[in-house]
Amino acid sequence: MKQSFRAKRMLKQNQRLAQSSKLNLVALMDIFTILVFFLMVNQSDVVVLPSNKDMSLPQSVSEQLPREQVLLTVTGNGVLVQGKPVWRGDWQQAPELWQEALTTAVQQELQYLASRAAPLPAEQQAVGRPLTILADAATSYAVLRRLMAICAATEYRDVSLAVEQRSSALEAKP
Structure with missing residues (x-):
């Protein structure tokens, strides 16, 4: 066919x-x-700081990206330095009960980290070592002020506060 x-x-x-x-x-x-x-x-180009799901960072319009440096994390019940718990306690107690223990624990850990790092050059002596404080938006100012004073006493004077960057759409609104 x-x-x-x-x-x-x-x-x-x-x-x-x-x-x-x-x-x-x-x-x-x-x-x-x-x-x-x-x-x-x-x-x-992308730097992500470690954070807890329970922690909400304050919002800001920061233009600087975070750098690789010592990270001090303030949680609801303690303080971590580089992810290592150094102090546990209740912030709601009277400050006299937690300030001394907090100061001792954080100073020891920061001095240990500073001893392991290279010595500071002469031009960086005034500025100090860099450190980022990662704290919840609800953390009291007294706690942050105390931690910054402890850091300044241990050569960590270049302190940065971690924030969540606000979007440009929110900036335009009053």
Whole structure:
């Protein structure tokens, strides 16, 4: 039986589509090479500070990105330096009950970290070592002031407070 022109065309098309496609590895390698370089260049733009889900940072319009430095975290029931718990207590107690223990514990840990770091150059002696305080928005000012005084007494005078950056849409509203 003779096949029609349409049947022949459909048969050829089915045979052509039934062939397995070939993967062009050269183009794929080019894409991955470009992707690797792109990720390497752009990975340093994002700095994420560790935080608890229970902690809400105060909002600000800070333009500076956080740097790699000592991180002092103030939680609802204690203080952590570089993720290591150094003091546990209740902030609601009278300040006389927690101030001395807090001062001793935090000073010891900061002095230990300073002893392990390289000595400060002469031009950086006045500024001191850098430190970031990560505290909840509800943390009292008296606690923050006390912690900043402790840090200043142990060569950590370049103190930064971690904040959550406010979006530009919120800045426009009064």
